[in-house]
Amino acid sequence: xxxxxxxxxxxxxxxxxxxxxxxxxxxxxxxxxxxxxxxxxxxxxxxxxxxxxxxxxxxxxxxxxxxxxxxxxxxxxxxxxxxxxxxxxxxxxxxxxxxxxxxxxxxxxxxxxxxxxxxxxxxxxxxxxxxxxxxxxxxxxxxxxxxxxxxxxxxxxxxxxxxxxxxxxxxxxxxxxxxxxxxxxxxxxxxxxxxxxxxxxxxxxxxxxxxxxxxxxxxxxxxxxxxxxxxxxxxxxxxxxxxxxxxxxxxxxxxxxxxxxxxxxxxxxxxxxxxxxxxxxxxxxxxxxxxxxxxxxxxxxxxxxxxxxxxxxxxxxxxxxxxxxxxxxxxxxxxxxxxxxxxxxxxxxxxxxxxxxxxxxxxxxxxxxxxx
Numbered sequence: 167x168x169x170x171x172x173x174x175x176x177x178x179x180x181x182x183x184x185x186x187x188x189x190x191x192x193x194x195x196x197x198x199x200x201x202x203x204x205x206x207x208x209x210x211x212x213x214x215x216x217x218x219x220x221x222x223x224x225x226x227x228x229x230x231x232x233x234x235x236x237x238x239x240x241x242x243x244x245x246x247x248x249x250x251x252x253x254x255x256x257x258x259x260x261x262x263x264x265x266x267x268x269x270x271x272x273x274x275x276x277x278x279x280x281x282x283x284x285x286x287x288x289x290x291x292x293x294x295x296x297x298x299x300x301x302x303x304x305x306x307x308x309x310x311x312x313x314x315x316x317x318x319x320x321x322x323x324x325x326x327x328x329x330x331x332x333x334x335x336x337x338x339x340x341x342x343x344x345x346x347x348x349x350x351x352x353x354x355x356x357x358x359x360x361x362x363x364x365x366x367x368x369x370x371x372x373x374x375x376x377x378x379x380x381x382x383x384x385x386x387x388x389x390x391x392x393x394x395x396x397x398x399x400x401x402x403x404x405x406x407x408x409x410x411x412x413x414x415x416x417x418x419x420x421x422x423x424x425x426x427x428x429x430x431x432x433x434x435x436x437x438x439x440x441x442x443x444x445x446x447x448x449x450x451x452x453x454x455x456x457x458x459x460x461x462x463x464x465x466x467x468x469x470x471x472x473x474x475x476x477x478x479x480x481x482x483x484x485x486x487x488x489x490x491x492x493x494x495x496x497x498x499x500x501x502x503x504x505x506x507x508x509x510x511x512x513x514x515x516x517x518x519x520x521x522x523x524x525x526x527x528x529x530x531x532x533x534x535x536x537x538x
Contacts, residue, residue: 168228168239171220189217199228201243211241262304263287264311264342266318270325279353283321286358293484297526298533310536311362311369312342319365320344321358329443333361333474335368343368356478360450363477364470370532373466378535381466383528384473385428387417391523406524408433408515415517416472427457428465430472434517436479436488437504438495448479448489480525483518490518490525 175187175197182188187196196217202208211233213226220228234242234250244250260267260280265287267275275283287307294310295302312319317340328348335343343365347353371379377388389402392411405417415431432439436448445451451471455464483489491504492513500511 167237168241171222171228186221187217199241209243258284258288258304260284260287263291264304264308264318266320267323268320269323273323273325273349275321275323279323282353282355283358286355286362289355289485290359290362290481293481296484297529310533311365313369316340316342318342319362322346323349325349331357331361333364333368335365335372354447356447356482357445357450359481360474360478363474366477367470367473370536373470377531380473380477380528380532381469383532384416384476385469387524389520389524390527391520406520408513408517408520410515413515415521416476425458428469430454430468430475431517432496433494433513433515434490434492434519434521435475435495436482436491436518438501440501448482449475450478451475476521476525480522480529483522483525490522492516492518 180187196215197220198210198214199220200208200210200214211228212231213220213224213228216226220226222229224230228241229239232238232240234244235253237254240253242250242253260283263284265283267280267283269275287304290311291304291307292302294300294306298306300306300309319342320337322344324346326348327350329350329352331345331347331351331353333343333345337344345361345365351357367373367379367381371381373379373381375385376382386404387406389406392402392407392409402411405414405419407413408415414429415434417428418426419429420426430452437446439449439452440446442451451474453468453471455468457465460468479489481489488504492515493500493504493507493511494513494517495501495511497511499508
């Protein structure tokens with residue numbers, strides 16, 4: 167990038183009082199611009215070696231021209247591609263991500279809410295790009311979130327009063343999913359990424375069991391990071407554990423009476439659990455049901471909400487210092503922002519690290535299912 171070029175050679179190098187080379191003086195080497203490989207290959211901009219050619223006072227001056235750019239004064243060389251991509255591409259929109267905003271009569275999405283949804287889509291895309299080493303562009307988001315036969319994720323604002331959003335994956339083409347938000351919802355990027363976590367559940371098979379669906383993996387995790395002392399050659403099946411290999415973080419938990427219940431756990435999340443309608447950033451819906459007393463629909467929703475929050479925490483652990491934390495959020499004194507946590511809330515069994523490791527393995531495996 168070049169801005170102002172008013173001189174080309176100092177007096178010691180042969181320039182005059184204004185540091186400009188006399189074009190009739192052939193003993194002085196005028197400046198050159200370009201690049202080379204340090205050996206034999208090189209390329210130069212037009213005007214190299216010509217006295218005064220690069221100065222602002224000359225129509226051939228560097229600030230008056232460009233290369234592979236619409237910005238005057240900018241010269242770009244691109245490697246490994248047939249041609250240089252635009253250096254000032256138009257800003258991405260929700261449509262680029264396959265996201266469409268709709269609303270009931272009498273209500274509409276605000277520009278701030280639209281930007282919030284766009285930010286969430288960009289954050290999810292960045293996480294995919296970082297983890298899978300894919301391009302950080304909307305096409306990556308659509309490739310992973312939307313099946314080839316479909317094209318759109320709807321975000322719908324309803325005129326129904328209240329707070330909260332709900333994702334419906336049971337929709338017809340061309341929709342992949344529809345996220346409906348009540349009219350009083352205070353939308354944050356964490357809310358939106360959580361709902362996109364529900365979309366990912368649908369994208370990977372919905373409420374099907376087994377290790378080829380995100381829901382199935384959350385419902386019955388396989389923890390490759392710890393060893394079952396009774397079966398040392400096999401991974402522990404049914405839960406994610408901390409580094410003791412004994413304490414359950416998420417999955418099947420047995421109480422002292424031997425009763426088994428699926429739990430999302432309280433340790434390792436990015437924030438503490440707060441009941442709706444006032445969720446914390448990283449536990450958007452900490453639904454907790456007792457399996458023995460719950461209907462099948464409630465049990466499925468409990469796992470689904472756990473999956474969406476795992477997705478949410480994974481996204482921000484992947485692109486930022488936020489997300490999963492090595493914290494035990496059980497005590498009320500720990501229900502404060504992470505930066506203000508008392509030392510006693512830290513958990514040296516590394517629950518956040520174990521949740522993140524399990525999610526990294528899960529996301530890698532599921533990508534091979536989505537895009538075999």
